[in-house]
Each structure stands twice: as C-alpha cells, then as structure tokens.
Amino acid sequence: MIELAIRRLREDAIIPERAYAGDAGFDLAACERVELEPGERATVGTGLAVAIPEGYAGFVQPRSGLAARHGITIVNTPGLVDSGYRGELRVILLNTDSREAFIIERGMRIAQLVVVPTPEFELLEVDELPESERGVRGFGSSAV
Secondary structure, three states: OOOOEEEEOOOOOOOOEOOOOOOOOEEEEOOOOEEEOOOOEEEEEOOEEEEOOOOEEEEEEOOHHHHHHHOEEEOOOOEEEOOOOOOOOEEEEEEOOOOOOEEEOOOOEEEEEEEEEOOOOOOOOOOOOOOOOOOOOOOOOOOO
C-alpha cells in the first residue's frame, strides 16, 4: 500500500475519507462557508495540503450528488495536483443553476481527490503518426 502524507493547515480541516471500501476518491470537505449565487464561481479551501508521491498525480473531481441535485460542479475539472505541490487544496466551484443560490457550509463534502500513476514519457517528434481506426475524426465522429 502506498502512503499519502496529508497535513492540516487549519485545526478544523477534515481529513478525507473514502465513503465506501473500494472507492477511487477521497471526499474533500470545505473549510469555509461560501454562498454561490446562480452562475457564480468561488475558490473554496479545504484547509489541507498533501504530498502526492513522485510518479503520481492527484485529480480533484466533482461530486455527482452535488452536480445532480444542485448543479454544483468544478470549473477546471479535473483539477490537477502535481507531486511537487505542497500548498492548500482549493476547489473552484461553479453554481450552474440559473435560479437558486447554493450555500457551501464548513465540513460539507465538495469534491473528491483521486490519485493515479503518471508514467514518464519522452516526446519524440515525427513526420507522420501511425495509422489508427479512428484517424483524424473528432468529437461526435462515432454517432449514427
């Protein structure tokens, strides 16, 4: 098992947990109260810092329940946490609801942190790329 070092930057910060055994993400909780008006975004602190191991990256993902029930998402999803970053984990939330404000309360689960391996690659500039079945067909190319 790989250890993930985590540090509370604020006494009231909540150490993330997985909701269920086998879950990929650790739930991140807000460490401050924020009101999001319709269409408004805000950066919400978690009061936590992590040391993602070298060879891994952290991805901050939206919570599906907040998105489905309230239209709350993450602007830069997924938010990338590089292995060398040691600052506070902050989440850029957006209220996509056109009518209702949403209040983020301290302790509310607002996002998930998923840590994945990131292999090292060496870029190789070439004149031609190898053929593939898809080729250059882009977004929507597989629709009937």
